[in-house]
Each structure stands twice: as C-alpha cells, then as structure tokens.
Amino acid sequence: MSWGLENLPYGVFSRNESEIPRVGVRYGDHVVDLAGALHDEVFATGSLNAFLSRGPAAWRDTRAVIQNKLSTDQTAVEPHLIPLDQVTLHLPIEVADYVDFYCSLEHASNLGRMFRPNEEPLKPNWRQLPVGYHGRAGTVVASGTSIVRPSGQRGAGLFGPSAKLDIEAEVGFVVGTPTALGDRAGRFEDHVFGVTLVNDWSARDIQAWEYVPLGPFLGKSFATSISPWITPLAALSQARVAGREQDPEPHDYLRRQERWGLDLSLEVAINGEVVSRPPYRDMYWTPDQMLAHMTVNGASLRTGDLYASGTVSGAEPGERGSLIELTWNGTEPLKLPDGSARAFLEDGDTVTITATAPGPGGAVITLGEVSGTVVPAR
Amino acid sequence: MSWGLENLPYGVFSRNESEIPRVGVRYGDHVVDLAGALHDEVFATGSLNAFLSRGPAAWRDTRAVIQNKLSTDQTAVEPHLIPLDQVTLHLPIEVADYVDFYCSLEHASNLGRMFRPNEEPLKPNWRQLPVGYHGRAGTVVASGTSIVRPSGQRGAGLFGPSAKLDIEAEVGFVVGTPTALGDRAGRFEDHVFGVTLVNDWSARDIQAWEYVPLGPFLGKSFATSISPWITPLAALSQARVAGREQDPEPHDYLRRQERWGLDLSLEVAINGEVVSRPPYRDMYWTPDQMLAHMTVNGASLRTGDLYASGTVSGAEPGERGSLIELTWNGTEPLKLPDGSARAFLEDGDTVTITATAPGPGGAVITLGEVSGTVVPAR
Structure with a gap:
C-alpha cells in the first residue's frame, strides 16, 4: 500500500x-x-x-x-x-520563513512570454541562479482552509475582487536544521527534513500590476496551502534522479554534489477532474541548489523554514502547473467534463494537488494532497 | 530629557x-x-x-x-x-513577517534613474499603491550585531564578496493586534504598537543582477538591523503630521482617515560622522496606508509583524538614506572628515542611524539608534 x-x-x-x-x-x-x-x-x-x-x-x-x-x-x-x-x-509546521523559487524552465518561459511579450522570455540571470523571493509565512495555511477571493488593484484606477484567481502546483521543502547568521548551509540532507505539496494561490491581475520592480506581493500573500503530511527525504530514496542537464555549467557553489532531483508525478484536479499532470523530475534547478543559493550570502536558516520550487510545469501543454499557462492567460479556456469552461477559478471551485513517487520494490509512495476551495470575496 | x-x-x-x-x-x-x-x-x-x-x-x-x-x-x-x-x-520582538515598502518618492526616483536609465524612473504603479515586498524575518537582527559582508553572484559569471555593500535608513512599524485570514485591518492605531529604526543592509551588486523579475532576495536577506527601543505611537502624538499631498487621489481603501505622517528626523553616521539627515515627514506613503494596502487582499496580520517604510530620502542631496544615492552608484564618493572616501561600505565601517521627534512642550523624543559594523566576508 x-x-x-x-x-x-x-x-x-x-x-x-x-x-x-x-x-x-x-x-x-x-x-x-x-x-x-x-x-x-x-x-x-x-x-x-x-x-x-x-x-x-x-x-x-x-x-x-x-x-x-x-x-x-x-x-x-x-x-x-x-x-x-x-x-x-493541522498545519504540520510552524512556518519560519517562506521562500518561493521559480525553477521550471517551461513555467518561467511561459510567464515571460505572457507578461513581457516583447522581450526574451527568460531574463539573463535565469540560467545562472535559481530565482526566488520571500513570500508571506503567516498566510501559509493547512490543506482544506477556505481561500477567500482576494481584492486589490488590478490596474490603474481598477479595484475589486481578482478576476484572474489562479493556482501554482509546487513542491515544498521543510528545513529542520538551522544555521548561524553569516554561515552557509552544509549538505542538503543534513538541513532538509522532507517534502510537502504546495498550492501557491495567485491573483494574476493583482500580480501583473504590482510586481514591478520589487516582485509579487499581494498577488500571492493572501494564502499558500500546504499538504498535511510531510514526507521525509528518507522515504524518497527511490525517487532520486540526477536532475536536468544545465547549460551553462552552474557556479561552484551551485554544483550538484549528489542526486537530489526527485521523480515526483503531480496531478492537479479542479472539482475532481484532473486538468494537468506536472512532472517534477524535469525541473531545471534542484532543491539542493535552491538551498545552496538561499544561504550563499550568509542568510541563516531556522527550523520551520519552508521553500518551494515554483510552479511545476513540463514541456507538454497537459503538464502545466497553473491555469494562466493551461489557458494561456485565459485566451484558451479549459473545458471541464461537466460542460463548463474555466479561464481562471470561479467561486466554489475546489483545487486538489496530489503527487506520487516511486518507492522500494515497485511500491508507490503517495505524498497525499493539498486542497482548497475558493469562497467569494468579502 | x-x-x-x-x-x-x-x-x-x-x-x-x-x-x-x-x-x-x-x-x-x-x-x-x-x-x-x-x-x-x-x-x-x-x-x-x-x-x-x-x-x-x-x-x-x-x-x-x-x-x-x-x-x-x-x-x-x-x-x-x-x-x-x-x-x-536584545532583539525586542520575535519577528513574524517582515515587509519592506518603497515609500519615498525621491528614493524610488533615484533608484529608477540608476537601475533603469532608459526608462521613466517611476513605474506606472508607484503613485497608485505603496509598492512593497516580503523580506527575510529570520535575519532581522538586534542593533550591534556584526554584519558579515555577503557573497553572491554579482553578474553573469561573477561571484564573490559584495563590492557594493550599502545601507538603507528606514522607519519600521511593529504590529501588535492580529487579524484573521480573509479580513482587512482596521484602524492603524488599533493594530500598530510602535516604531523602530531599521537599517536594511543591501548588497547593490547582488541585488541588481538577481532582482528581475521577482524582486530583491539575497541582496537584502543577509541582515536587517533594528533599534532596541520600540517607541509607542502614544509617545509620538506631537510628531503627527498630515502626510505629503498625493496626486492622483489614492483609491478609497488607501484614503487617509487620520494624520499618520510622522515628523521624524533621521541621521545617518559612518564611523561617527553624520553623512545624511533624511526627513521622514516628507515620505509619499504614510504608515496607515501601508497597513491598509498590506491587508486589502485579506492577508492576515500576526503579532510581531514588522513593516518598514523603505529608504527615507528627502529632496536634498544631504537627505538621502542610502550610499547608492549619496554617491550616485559610487561615481561621486563621499569624503569623510578623516580624509578617506566611501563609494560603498568598507570592512570595519560602523553605521549608526538615529532619529528624534518633537515631543510635548518642546521636549525632544529620541528613538535611539540602530547600529552595526561590517566584518569581512567568510
């Protein structure tokens, strides 16, 4: 089982x-x-x-x-x-700091094409370092928590409930062992205890207006859901893979010492219907590299720090981990089996992200699920 | 006294x-x-x-x-x-989430001119909302903590200790009263307990390379120092001012209900020599507006949340709250009275930020100081 x-x-x-x-x-x-x-x-x-x-x-x-x-x-x-x-x-950890990365080449490329159509989709730094930013630790919530549709500015003079409420299917890493201020982290497996599934709810209209030049803020900070079961790295030994080839060769401090790519197969379902199957194994930056990057400047780790991969999107259309990609910013709505269509989430929609990994002797390790239902703006 | x-x-x-x-x-x-x-x-x-x-x-x-x-x-x-x-x-509060805003028109304009010389210095959103982002709560440190010079990527293929280590003189606000997820904050004075001085240490070379498109990360996350004494709002009643005129008129949720501009006079000293006198009263966005913005999307507040104004810079050259502005990205080094010059901070430099406010009957309220000394990269 x-x-x-x-x-x-x-x-x-x-x-x-x-x-x-x-x-x-x-x-x-x-x-x-x-x-x-x-x-x-x-x-x-x-x-x-x-x-x-x-x-x-x-x-x-x-x-x-x-x-x-x-x-x-x-x-x-x-x-x-x-x-x-x-x-x-309940929420399994008291979250110290929450960092969100941006590690899928396909996701970063897709969003670049949509948000900055007249530029190269990837910024010059993207292949040199795992781009990341801090999120709001206080609004990381347990799976099952209702997600109130956020309101905010959606453009010059435009205020109201988000009309582009989205998800991001991600994999999160839970830090156990802290470091002192000024030090770098050691080996990945000495600091990171295990893995959780993350839904980084995103209001795309709020995000697109606010995010220059200091990054996403209110478009993300209203809620981030995580799965209740933290899978220890020890349970994922059969899932370890080398990680995607990287070009250019990363800086010394980002060089992979061990195989910490993970062959996790995600599924995203809206109201019970699977709409995407993102493959975590194809991510460009691996979690050991994220940890090395996050601490190379001497930033300390605390027990309970959570960092996430960013949206897991593969190369195929059916492997994209967000609606903005699946519907190409709403221009190609998803058809659900009940006959309805979705550009973005509607009130009452329940989104569930699940994942599995290969276990020993052909067994399947399940990482369980993270789920949440959208409720109307207040 | x-x-x-x-x-x-x-x-x-x-x-x-x-x-x-x-x-x-x-x-x-x-x-x-x-x-x-x-x-x-x-x-x-x-x-x-x-x-x-x-x-x-x-x-x-x-x-x-x-x-x-x-x-x-x-x-x-x-x-x-x-x-x-x-x-x-000691560090007076256990910091829950740390948010850094960008509320000085002059600071945002100066940085826009330096970082994006071929564009309008202010992005279209800047006068519509107080731009902000989450910082690293776990590296908010007590005044007096040594600041290890951070290392990191400073451009394509460039790695090493930051050569552009800088300060940001800011005013921070400490949240006492929490809110529930999905709710907005009420009146400023019902949530915010008091004020601290903040030095948001910044590695400009790391920041400039990493910050697109998701904002500052390692260029800031290595340390943020705060002053040991939290001045209650009740002590600042004589310092309250209307706040700078705003054009365009802000959205309803950002409209000022009361006078929460604050007439705080900051001083920045390097090795005991005052190099700048930033006036907080001239900031474009006031702290009640920052609080309203931060929670308009339903993001909850926790006791111990800290949010800061962003660099306090006035209109005069001697009123700029960061070295990158005072030296115009290092091109006009500061001359210190000891005969030395500074483009950015050197190892051994001690930076001290102090502030005062008008008190009752002509008294002066001091907010004390936040101080830190740079030590060599590890």
Missing part, C-alpha cells in the same frame, strides 16, 4: 478541539500517535518544529524505531493507532 | 547570560524592569510579543500606570530600576 512502512509521513493532528495538536505518522488509514507510542513529549508540542530541530540523526533513528515497532511490535503500537476519520489534520 | 516620562520606549534586556530576557522601558539612563515593577509575568517572556498581543487598551493602560508610578511612586519603582550599563539589549 502507498501509506505503508516505506512511506510514514509526519503530520499534526487532534482528536477534538480541546486537545493540543500532536505529531503523528500516517500508517495506512491510521495515525500513529508518536508522543504515546515513543514516550516522547517532543511530539506533543503542537507542531513538528521541536522534533525537526533535533537534526538528521534523530530523524533517522526515529524513523527506524517506528518502522521496527510497526513491523515487529504491533500489539504495543495498537493503543496509539487512531483511525484517520477520527482526527483533524 | 529625551528619555523622560513622555517617551518610555519598550525593549528587551538581560542582566547576565543565564537570565531569560525581560521586557523593560527606558527611563533616563535606567531600564524599568516591568515584570517586577508591575507584577506581571507577560514581561518575563523573552520578547515584547505577549504584551503586544493584548491590544491597544492594554498598551494605553500600561503606559499610564508606568507614567504614574514613575512620577508619584519613585520609592516603589526604585528596586526595579537597573542602570543601562548593567544590561544587554
């Missing part, structure tokens, strides 16, 4: 409203209550952060202990297995 | 390394230990955040109680007065 011993992602759950949320791992259709099963209060602190701050040796040991208990000591674990339908899932 | 009853800014201090830092107000050359003086453990929590989250009525009451105690009950306060030279000052 895809939520088996080879997976075991971490999340934060509660059984009722009065309980302080606790850390669990998903196993089949159950959650293992780790504070109980492992007799460790680090898992009773309301988020994954305290556990993440223990570092990679503790992450490895904990995973081994859980796998061992589940495979050899079911009776002891039994009292700590809670059916999934009896829990509420 | 400028640290008298009319001022009373809040900071966080400790008397030794083993003590959890505590909240105090500055009074003359002493710190009033509030946890002791007011018998309230909210002031013994390591940052101002817990107190700030109580909201504006608590801020008013607390200030009144402190003023009353200090003016009528000195004997009772005496045991809680600690000489300033016996304490270490």
Whole structure:
C-alpha cells in the first residue's frame, strides 16, 4: 500500500478541539500517535518544529524505531493507532520563513512570454541562479482552509475582487536544521527534513500590476496551502534522479554534489477532474541548489523554514502547473467534463494537488494532497 | 530629557547570560524592569510579543500606570530600576513577517534613474499603491550585531564578496493586534504598537543582477538591523503630521482617515560622522496606508509583524538614506572628515542611524539608534 512502512509521513493532528495538536505518522488509514507510542513529549508540542530541530540523526533513528515497532511490535503500537476519520489534520509546521523559487524552465518561459511579450522570455540571470523571493509565512495555511477571493488593484484606477484567481502546483521543502547568521548551509540532507505539496494561490491581475520592480506581493500573500503530511527525504530514496542537464555549467557553489532531483508525478484536479499532470523530475534547478543559493550570502536558516520550487510545469501543454499557462492567460479556456469552461477559478471551485513517487520494490509512495476551495470575496 | 516620562520606549534586556530576557522601558539612563515593577509575568517572556498581543487598551493602560508610578511612586519603582550599563539589549520582538515598502518618492526616483536609465524612473504603479515586498524575518537582527559582508553572484559569471555593500535608513512599524485570514485591518492605531529604526543592509551588486523579475532576495536577506527601543505611537502624538499631498487621489481603501505622517528626523553616521539627515515627514506613503494596502487582499496580520517604510530620502542631496544615492552608484564618493572616501561600505565601517521627534512642550523624543559594523566576508 502507498501509506505503508516505506512511506510514514509526519503530520499534526487532534482528536477534538480541546486537545493540543500532536505529531503523528500516517500508517495506512491510521495515525500513529508518536508522543504515546515513543514516550516522547517532543511530539506533543503542537507542531513538528521541536522534533525537526533535533537534526538528521534523530530523524533517522526515529524513523527506524517506528518502522521496527510497526513491523515487529504491533500489539504495543495498537493503543496509539487512531483511525484517520477520527482526527483533524493541522498545519504540520510552524512556518519560519517562506521562500518561493521559480525553477521550471517551461513555467518561467511561459510567464515571460505572457507578461513581457516583447522581450526574451527568460531574463539573463535565469540560467545562472535559481530565482526566488520571500513570500508571506503567516498566510501559509493547512490543506482544506477556505481561500477567500482576494481584492486589490488590478490596474490603474481598477479595484475589486481578482478576476484572474489562479493556482501554482509546487513542491515544498521543510528545513529542520538551522544555521548561524553569516554561515552557509552544509549538505542538503543534513538541513532538509522532507517534502510537502504546495498550492501557491495567485491573483494574476493583482500580480501583473504590482510586481514591478520589487516582485509579487499581494498577488500571492493572501494564502499558500500546504499538504498535511510531510514526507521525509528518507522515504524518497527511490525517487532520486540526477536532475536536468544545465547549460551553462552552474557556479561552484551551485554544483550538484549528489542526486537530489526527485521523480515526483503531480496531478492537479479542479472539482475532481484532473486538468494537468506536472512532472517534477524535469525541473531545471534542484532543491539542493535552491538551498545552496538561499544561504550563499550568509542568510541563516531556522527550523520551520519552508521553500518551494515554483510552479511545476513540463514541456507538454497537459503538464502545466497553473491555469494562466493551461489557458494561456485565459485566451484558451479549459473545458471541464461537466460542460463548463474555466479561464481562471470561479467561486466554489475546489483545487486538489496530489503527487506520487516511486518507492522500494515497485511500491508507490503517495505524498497525499493539498486542497482548497475558493469562497467569494468579502 | 529625551528619555523622560513622555517617551518610555519598550525593549528587551538581560542582566547576565543565564537570565531569560525581560521586557523593560527606558527611563533616563535606567531600564524599568516591568515584570517586577508591575507584577506581571507577560514581561518575563523573552520578547515584547505577549504584551503586544493584548491590544491597544492594554498598551494605553500600561503606559499610564508606568507614567504614574514613575512620577508619584519613585520609592516603589526604585528596586526595579537597573542602570543601562548593567544590561544587554536584545532583539525586542520575535519577528513574524517582515515587509519592506518603497515609500519615498525621491528614493524610488533615484533608484529608477540608476537601475533603469532608459526608462521613466517611476513605474506606472508607484503613485497608485505603496509598492512593497516580503523580506527575510529570520535575519532581522538586534542593533550591534556584526554584519558579515555577503557573497553572491554579482553578474553573469561573477561571484564573490559584495563590492557594493550599502545601507538603507528606514522607519519600521511593529504590529501588535492580529487579524484573521480573509479580513482587512482596521484602524492603524488599533493594530500598530510602535516604531523602530531599521537599517536594511543591501548588497547593490547582488541585488541588481538577481532582482528581475521577482524582486530583491539575497541582496537584502543577509541582515536587517533594528533599534532596541520600540517607541509607542502614544509617545509620538506631537510628531503627527498630515502626510505629503498625493496626486492622483489614492483609491478609497488607501484614503487617509487620520494624520499618520510622522515628523521624524533621521541621521545617518559612518564611523561617527553624520553623512545624511533624511526627513521622514516628507515620505509619499504614510504608515496607515501601508497597513491598509498590506491587508486589502485579506492577508492576515500576526503579532510581531514588522513593516518598514523603505529608504527615507528627502529632496536634498544631504537627505538621502542610502550610499547608492549619496554617491550616485559610487561615481561621486563621499569624503569623510578623516580624509578617506566611501563609494560603498568598507570592512570595519560602523553605521549608526538615529532619529528624534518633537515631543510635548518642546521636549525632544529620541528613538535611539540602530547600529552595526561590517566584518569581512567568510
């Protein structure tokens, strides 16, 4: 099964409203209550952060202990297995800083063509460094949170609810091990604990008007949804790939030391109908390179930092991770099987992003889903 | 005196390394230990955040109680007065999100002229909205923290320590009262507790290469210093001014309801020599407008959010708040009284930004200082 011993992602759950949320791992259709099963209060602190701050040796040991208990000591674990339908899932991490990158060559090229039609689609820096910017950490929300359609300026003299509400299907990376101010990060796997799915909701009309010269702000800051289960890197060992060839050769500090491309297959569904299948393995910049870049200037990392890949778009039209690409800025509306068409999102639409990865022995690792429903502007 | 009853800014201090830092107000050359003086453990929590989250009525009451105690009950306060030279000052707030605006017409125009010489200096959106972006909250540091010269890409194929390390003299606003996701903020004074001085250190060569199209990232994220004393808005009532006239008339949501321009006089010194006197009162966008803009899309506020004005630059050459403007991108180096010249900062340079405001009855409110010394790249 895809939520088996080879997976075991971490999340934060509660059984009722009065309980302080606790850390669990998903196993089949159950959650293992780790504070109980492992007799460790680090898992009773309301988020994954305290556990993440223990570092990679503790992450490895904990995973081994859980796998061992589940495979050899079911009776002891039994009292700590809670059916999934009896829990509420929460935002799994307390997000420290949130950085969003722009790592898909196809996505960056597509947006360049639409936003700056009279220029080269890629800026001169794009192949030299993973372009990124800071997003709003305080509006990273749990999957399932309603997304209020944002209002804002959509051009000179134009104010109102966004008429171009969009999604961005992304892969996010959760930092566990911090660094000191002035230092660079070390090896990717010593700092990054695991992977989450990200929907970086985007109001394209607000973004297009505001973003020069300092980048996206209100067009993005109203909400970013993440999936409830953080898949540890250890569960993705079969998914590791070399990463796309890069030309020109990257600077020394960006040179790949190990294979940290990831063969993740995403699916984007609107109201249950799959509209795109973005392949993460084809991304130009890999997550180890993003981490190296983000810290090369001495910027410190904190436990709970989240950084995302930017929209995952492949070369084929059916592999684009945003509506602005799928509908070419609304000019080629998507036809949904119910007969309706979408240029951008309508109130009531539910967007769900899922992903899977190859696991050991032909198993499939699922990364679960991130979902959200658009509600009308206030 | 400028640290008298009319001022009373809040900071966080400790008397030794083993003590959890505590909240105090500055009074003359002493710190009033509030946890002791007011018998309230909210002031013994390591940052101002817990107190700030109580909201504006608590801020008013607390200030009144402190003023009353200090003016009528000195004997009772005496045991809680600690000489300033016996304490270490810390980062006063746990920064939630950090947003940097771009509110000086002169600064934005100067940078437009330098970065985009063949275009109109101001982008079409600039007079329609306060342009802003998210910075890195995790690298907002206490005044006095050493600033490691950042390394990074400075152009195609160019990597190394920044050769254009700069400052930005700014005024920062500290949010106390949060909002819910999807809501807009209410009145400025119901959300914003007070004011801090900000030095938004900037590596101009890194910034110029990386910033298209998603805005500044590593050119800013290595460090942002703030002053240790947060001046409550209540101490700045005599400094309130109408704010600069705006053309065109701003959108409804940006219309000023009250006078929240502030007559703050900044001074920037390098190694003790004043090189600029930026006037905050001349800024185009006022802090109430920044708050309204930041939340018009429903982005929530958290206690500890910090937003800054952007570089404060006035119309006169001696009023510019960054070296890139003072030296016109290094082409007109500053001559310092010691005979040396500066295009940008050198290792060992100490930059100190101070500010004052008019207080009641001709008194001067000082906002203290934010200071930092550049140390060599690692």
